Amino acid sequence: MKASILSIALVGVTGIAAISVSYAGPPAPKAAGIESKGYTWNAQQGEKIEALKLKGDKNNGEEAYEVCGACHLPSGAGRPDGTFPQLAGQHTTVLIKQMADTRAGLRDNPTMYPFAVTLTDPQELADVSAYIESLCIPTNHGKYEGADAEQQIAKGRDLYEKQCLECHGKNGEGDKAKFYPVIAGQHYNYLLRQMTEIREGKRRNANPDMVKAIKPYTDDMLVAISAYQASLTMPGAMCAEKASKK
Ligand code: HEC
Ligand code: HEC
Numbered sequence: 001m002k003a004s005i006l007s008i009a010l011v012g013v014t015g016i017a018a019i020s021v022s023y024a025g026p027p028a029p030k031a032a033g034i035e036s037k038g039y040t041w042n043a044q045q046g047e048k049i050e051a052l053k054l055k056g057d058k059n060n061g062e063e064a065y066e067v068c069g070a071c072h073l074p075s076g077a078g079r080p081d082g083t084f085p086q087l088a089g090q091h092t093t094v095l096i097k098q099m100a101d102t103r104a105g106l107r108d109n110p111t112m113y114p115f116a117v118t119l120t121d122p123q124e125l126a127d128v129s130a131y132i133e134s135l136c137i138p139t140n141h142g143k144y145e146g147a148d149a150e151q152q153i154a155k156g157r158d159l160y161e162k163q164c165l166e167c168h169g170k171n172g173e174g175d176k177a178k179f180y181p182v183i184a185g186q187h188y189n190y191l192l193r194q195m196t197e198i199r200e201g202k203r204r205n206a207n208p209d210m211v212k213a214i215k216p217y218t219d220d221m222l223v224a225i226s227a228y229q230a231s232l233t234m235p236g237a238m239c240a241e242k243a244s245k246k
Helices: 047-053 058-064 066-072 092-104 122-134 149-163 188-199 208-214 219-230 239-245
Strands: 006-013 016-023
Touching: 047 092, 047 122, 058 066, 058 122, 092 122, 149 219, 188 208, 188 219
Parallel strands: none
Antiparallel strands: 006 016
């Protein structure tokens, strides 16, 4: 069934990937998000609560992840240009919420939607999330490359510590129980794009408290915070350390 509705071609040309996706199924639904009155962030309903209750099976998850690796790479590392986020080591709660939101049309992601719906049921959501969470976080992700990196990171650190650390943690570790994402190891370009979209109300499943915090930030401030976040490492979760522990 998967093969009949989906075809994906991934052509690597000296590090640049041209990706074409064809899909014959129905378009994503549109659920009422942050733009609508009465929006409750992370409402506990639908397949999400089912998936959160289940114990994920990493082996099944590895199989289900195969289709995901075309964009997010088999390692989960995504792409430094920020087109596809780094996923490895992300909390299962965050993964389940983001996927359920995408499937429900609460987070718009037309590129991934046809693949997100190949996961058959809450058990498969739990399985693929358990597998992804178990992967170590690669350290060769996209960072801020400007000549003023040191200053940007220092400026970003001040900003981050004032308003972001309380939710995303000192090392960018997020909070599994509260659905706050891991930020450590994420690509600079992806961070910048997400924060811009969250500030502008375009990531419709966003947390309203975070939207409030980030609303007054200028583009320059977001550049600095992204530079800082991309420099964070999470003790015990990064690839080199995990490998040497074994
Ligand atoms: C055709 C490419 C593609 C495929 C295949 C794909 N994704 Fe994605 N995925 C994306 C894109 C693009 C984004 C970021 C969307 C955005 O910028 O908001 C994303 C975002 C995500 C996110 C949210 C990450 C975050 O930091 O919030 C999760 C979780 C995710 N994908 C999981 C999966 C899983 C699991 C699969 C396999 C079932 C999968 N993806 C398959 C393209 C893809
Ligand atoms: C009240 C807690 C809270 C605060 C404060 C907060 N965030 Fe968030 N942040 C979240 C949650 C929750 C999400 C995921 C939203 C969702 O889709 O449900 C998120 C998402 C993000 C993302 C996207 C991550 C991804 O994987 O896609 C980035 C980047 C981010 N936050 C950075 C920041 C920065 C920088 C600040 C400070 C200005 C901040 N956040 C303040 C809770 C918070």
